[in-house]
Amino acid sequence: MTQLESVIGLEVHVELHTKTKLFCRCRTDFGAEPNTQVCPVCLGLPGGALPVLNQKALAYAIKASLALNCRIAKEITFDRKNYFYADLPKGYQISQFFQPVGTKGYVEIEVDGKVKKIAIRQLHLEEDTGKLIHLGGILSSPYSRVDFNRAGVPLIEIVTEPDIRSAEEARLFLQKLRDILRYIDISDCKMQEGSLRCDANVSVRPAGSDSLGNKTELKNMNSFRSVYQGIEYEINRQRELVMRGESVLPETRHWDEENEVTRAMRGKLASADYRCFPDPNIPPLKVDSSWVEQLADSIPELPDARLKRFVEDYGLPLRDAQLLTGSRELAEFLDATLAHYRQPKAVSNWIQGELLRLLNLENMGITSCKVKPQDLGRLLEMVDKGVISGKMAKDIWEEMFASGKGPETIVKEKGLVQISDENILGQIVAEVIQENPNSVKDYLGGKKKAIGFLVGQVMKKTKGQANPQLVNKLLREKLTEGS
Amino acid sequence: MFLYPVIEEEVFAIYAHLSARELAVEVKKNEGFREKMAAALLQKCSSAQKEYDLFSSWYGEKIAQKYKEVISEKASSDKKLLGVPYVLDDTICSLAFPAACGSPMLQNYRPPFEAYAVSLLSRAGAFLCGKARVAEFGLGCLEESPLGAVTANPRGKGHIAGSGAAAAVASGAVSFALGVDTTGELREAASYCGIFALKPSYGAISRRGLIGFSPSLEQAGILASRSSDLALVFQEIAVRDPQDATSRETFSFSPQGDQAKIRKIAVPKDWSSVPSLHEEVKKVFADKLEQLTAMGFELDYISLPHFFYAPAAGSLLAAVEAFSSLANYDGVRFGCREEGRHLQEMYTKTRSRGFGKRSSNFIIFGALVSSGKYYDKYFVQAQKLRTLIKRELLACLLEYDCLLTPTVPFTAPLLGRKASDHGGLNFVEASYTMAANLAGLPALSYPVLSEGSLPLGLQFIGRDKGEADLIEIASFLKKENF
Numbered sequence: 033m034t035q036l037e038s039v040i041g042l043e044v045h046v047e048l049h050t051k052t053k054l055f056c057r058c059r060t061d062f063g064a065e066p067n068t069q070v071c072p073v074c075l076g077l078p079g080g081a082l083p084v085l086n087q088k089a090l091a092y093a094i095k096a097s098l099a100l101n102c103r104i105a106k107e108i109t110f111d112r113k114n115y116f117y118a119d120l121p122k123g124y125q126i127s128q129f130f131q132p133v134g135t136k137g138y139v140e141i142e143v144d145g146k147v148k149k150i151a152i153r154q155l156h157l158e159e160d161t162g163k164l165i166h167l168g169g170i171l172s173s174p175y176s177r178v179d180f181n182r183a184g185v186p187l188i189e190i191v192t193e194p195d196i197r198s199a200e201e202a203r204l205f206l207q208k209l210r211d212i213l214r215y216i217d218i219s220d221c222k223m224q225e226g227s228l229r230c231d232a233n234v235s236v237r238p239a240g241s242d243s244l245g246n247k248t249e250l251k252n253m254n255s256f257r258s259v260y261q262g263i264e265y266e267i268n269r270q271r272e273l274v275m276r277g278e279s280v281l282p283e284t285r286h287w288d289e290e291n292e293v294t295r296a297m298r299g300k301l302a303s304a305d306y307r308c309f310p311d312p313n314i315p316p317l318k319v320d321s322s323w324v325e326q327l328a329d330s331i332p333e334l335p336d337a338r339l340k341r342f343v344e345d346y347g348l349p350l351r352d353a354q355l356l357t358g359s360r361e362l363a364e365f366l367d368a369t370l371a372h373y374r375q376p377k378a379v380s381n382w383i384q385g386e387l388l389r390l391l392n393l394e395n396m397g398i399t400s401c402k403v404k405p406q407d408l409g410r411l412l413e414m415v416d417k418g419v420i421s422g423k424m425a426k427d428i429w430e431e432m433f434a435s436g437k438g439p440e441t442i443v444k445e446k447g448l449v450q451i452s453d454e455n456i457l458g459q460i461v462a463e464v465i466q467e468n469p470n471s472v473k474d475y476l477g478g479k480k481k482a483i484g485f486l487v488g489q490v491m492k493k494t495k496g497q498a499n500p501q502l503v504n505k506l507l508r509e510k511l512t513e514g515s
Numbered sequence: 516m517f518l519y520p521v522i523e524e525e526v527f528a529i530y531a532h533l534s535a536r537e538l539a540v541e542v543k544k545n546e547g548f549r550e551k552m553a554a555a556l557l558q559k560c561s562s563a564q565k566e567y568d569l570f571s572s573w574y575g576e577k578i579a580q581k582y583k584e585v586i587s588e589k590a591s592s593d594k595k596l597l598g599v600p601y602v603l604d605d606t607i608c609s610l611a612f613p614a615a616c617g618s619p620m621l622q623n624y625r626p627p628f629e630a631y632a633v634s635l636l637s638r639a640g641a642f643l644c645g646k647a648r649v650a651e652f653g654l655g656c657l658e659e660s661p662l663g664a665v666t667a668n669p670r671g672k673g674h675i676a677g678s679g680a681a682a683a684v685a686s687g688a689v690s691f692a693l694g695v696d697t698t699g700e701l702r703e704a705a706s707y708c709g710i711f712a713l714k715p716s717y718g719a720i721s722r723r724g725l726i727g728f729s730p731s732l733e734q735a736g737i738l739a740s741r742s743s744d745l746a747l748v749f750q751e752i753a754v755r756d757p758q759d760a761t762s763r764e765t766f767s768f769s770p771q772g773d774q775a776k777i778r779k780i781a782v783p784k785d786w787s788s789v790p791s792l793h794e795e796v797k798k799v800f801a802d803k804l805e806q807l808t809a810m811g812f813e814l815d816y817i818s819l820p821h822f823f824y825a826p827a828a829g830s831l832l833a834a835v836e837a838f839s840s841l842a843n844y845d846g847v848r849f850g851c852r853e854e855g856r857h858l859q860e861m862y863t864k865t866r867s868r869g870f871g872k873r874s875s876n877f878i879i880f881g882a883l884v885s886s887g888k889y890y891d892k893y894f895v896q897a898q899k900l901r902t903l904i905k906r907e908l909l910a911c912l913l914e915y916d917c918l919l920t921p922t923v924p925f926t927a928p929l930l931g932r933k934a935s936d937h938g939g940l941n942f943v944e945a946s947y948t949m950a951a952n953l954a955g956l957p958a959l960s961y962p963v964l965s966e967g968s969l970p971l972g973l974q975f976i977g978r979d980k981g982e983a984d985l986i987e988i989a990s991f992l993k994k995e996n997f
């Protein structure tokens with residue numbers, strides 16, 4: 033028996049976070065009362081369904097296409113995909129079939145230390161459907177209710193070539209895709225909330241074969257984990273079928289999260305006749321090349337490029353760089369801090385340690401963090417210059433985090449400046465020596481550790497503001513003088 | 516109980532002789548005239564409704580009161596169509612009336628918004644009397660709607676009018692009507708009733724608020740008894756609508772009275788080989804061609820090999836668009852709904868009851884020719900044919916100022932005949948009209964009236980944005996008693 037390899041292609045739907053819908057001016061706010069964000073256009077009322085394209089949504093789709101290395105069409109069309117369902121107001125979905133926004137792109141993922149390109153067949157714009165609601169569950173509810181707030185919300189669909197060979201590759205691809213789309217700020221990409229949805233076409237074939245086996249279309253995977261598990265399960269299921277000499281039925285299957293199996297959806301074959309044709313209500317649209325250039329300029333440095341720069345230019349360890357580039361905002365925070373204070377490792381440590389600790393504690397995102405990057409830079413600088421101690425820096429940091437004030441302001445307000453004056457500290461050191469004859473004796477007797485207690489006493493008297501290095505030095509000098 | 520006021524013949528005819536422009540002037544300056552006009556409108560609309568059954572919904576006995584109310588609100592400002600009465604095809608949305616569209620599917624349906632063109636007419640001061648009967652969803656003129664009513668022809672006893680709107684204009688009840696022309700319906704009904712029809716260039720008038728079935732073919736157009744009224748109304752409503760992506764920039768339109776710029780006229784050399792062409796139409800058209808030559812027009816008979824494929828290509832494309840565009844009639848959000856044990860059953864029952872037989876057949880035909888097996892063979896083929904027809908017409912109109920044909924191959928059919936008597940879904944009635952819809956070109960139907968016979972129409976197809984040329988030649992010919 034020859035080895036079987038799995039062949040996987042993904043269809044990813046991403047909800048764009050535009051303020052209004054794709055073809056009408058209804059709002060797209062999440063969680064509004066059912067059927068409050070609707071109009072004759074998105075409800076498909078007779079004589080009312082004249083779509084007018086939301087230019088912002090097109091701009092987002094073009095940005096996504098650019099970020100995924102796609103070719104941008106010079107002219108795009110919108111087409112009708114015809115099918116009946118209660119959540120589809122017009123009886124057709126406006127999508128792009130003949131001339132999509134982007135084609136022939138790719139995303140790079142790292143598999144076993146090697147870079148692998150996953151080709152993108154196309155990226156197109158389309159409208160979302162409404163939502164069916166069943167009181168008390170789909171089986172017990174005697175009827176369905178429909179909420180059309182989501183109907184007409186802009187989506188991009190990203191279709192890969194069948195280049196993916198394992199569930200792990202699928203997960204890596206999806207994570208990379210999410211990172212990129214978040215970087216260009218066109219979507220929240222939250223699988224749990226449905227702003228990123230992934231269907232997978234899965235088949236198996238003898239390794240090295242060019243032909244494709246019967247594929248199943250896998251749906252209902254609502255997290256990165258379930259994408260991995262669902263595909264993994266489906267590959268194994270198909271392998272076993274083929275090993276037994278049975279054939280794989282081309283069908284649509286649901287991932288059953290609870291029981292961790294895939295199940296065939298009743299009567300749903302993978303192929304349907306959508307009779308796609310150009311929507312006569314929307315004339316073909318020329319895409320202005322100078323606009324595309326403008327959009328290209330607005331795309332920030334993407335995760336891969338940034339990772340490379342963090343490692344090569346900043347000399348950060350790969351692990352640090354990966355963690356920091358995982359979020360565009362975190363990476364930008366690092367960049368901005370380094371513009372004022374060029375110690376990459378120190379800043380990286382501080383962000384990963386102190387910043388993330390407080391963000392997690394407060395359950396906050398970096399975007400709502402009050403601290404300005406240049407303030408962090410100055411805080412670290414003050415430690416370097418000995419103005420404050422490391423311990424003081426952490427206290428000041430908490431105050432900065434809570435209030436957004438600059439470190440100097442806090443230092444001034446609380447009188448927190450480190451005492452580095454030898455005369456002042458000399459006197460206090462003398463006092464401490466006088467008051468603690470036993471410890472002095474211990475120290476002189478060879479118990480070098482006793483000096484720690486004496487330092488502590490000085491710190492206590494100065495409320496922690498004494499420069500610890502200087503205290504140490506003065507103590508040693510005074511104690512040796514005396515003997 | 517309501518009693519019709521007794522109205523002397525003089526009052527009855529108070530506005531019949533006035534053009535829309537003259538009428539608006541009278542209404543504006545003369546309060547006494549308004550009173551008489553309101554009464555005359557009631558009388559005229561009531562009797563027309565009784566005689567021809569043209570309204571699907573209207574103000575009825577309240578129309579006089581309504582007229583006075585609406586006009587007194589608007590009389591202070593300068594409005595070109597102040598107090599000019601008109602009707603709408605039932606397939607155009609207005610807030611004042613339901614839009615049943617001749618279909619059980621939309622019986623009692625009230626649109627929550629109005630068509631852009633209706634807003635513009637209202638802004639211009641025109642008075643909407645009511646909605647006029649159409650075949651189901653305005654598909655053709657020959658079939659009576661499944662709601663059961665069919666409008667009689669004011670100029671041909673015992674014959675159909677083609678549409679309630681055409682009857683309303685021909686009877687003199689209203690000055691003009693706004694209707695939808697998808698395969699030639701407006702021009703066809705105008706031909707049957709002996710009035711003018713203008714189907715403008717595609718995109719000239721917003722399609723927002725048209726309850727249609729074929730977005731790429733349909734266009735709102737105007738019916739009127741006078742060519743100058745076509746011009747006045749067109750000027751008011753041919754305005755770009757940013758909420759209709761197919762609406763085009765407002766273009767300059769200024770017909771210069773009744774001096775025709777058009778000199779060179781093309782006639783398809785095969786015009787007489789249309790199989791359904793009636794002898795009478797053939798004879799009158801041939802006479803008219805001779806007359807035009809005698810008047811000094813330059814007539815050429817040219818070969819248009821694709822022109823007569825227009826009904827076949829157009830009906831196929833319209834059917835595919837109808838299959839998709841009428842898919843929103845699913846019983847979920849509006850209109851007719853039949854209960855079912857599950858969604859599929861609800862759809863089947865709703866659509867079986869809601870659509871009449873002709874619409875059902877048309878939808879099924881559209882679903883068939885766009886299905887995987889036939890998509891390339893029929894649908895794509897028809898699209899290619901459309902391109903060829905368009906190219907052919909554009910080339911012809913580079914050389915000639917317009918193309919002239921009969922409007923319909925026959926005169927108004929007798930009441931009570933079925934569309935199937937005329938070839939069912941073969942659209943023989945659109946033999947000459949469909950090409951202009953496929954090419955998006957403006958076309959005007961010119962009425963030919965003669966004592967003792969049914970009216971018929973001559974169709975002039977003009978250049979893109981050539982509405983002014985068409986209206987000019989119509990005015991010229993009318994002046995010459997053509």
Ligand SMILES: [Zn+2]
Nearest residue numbers: 056058071074
């Ligand atoms: Zn809307």
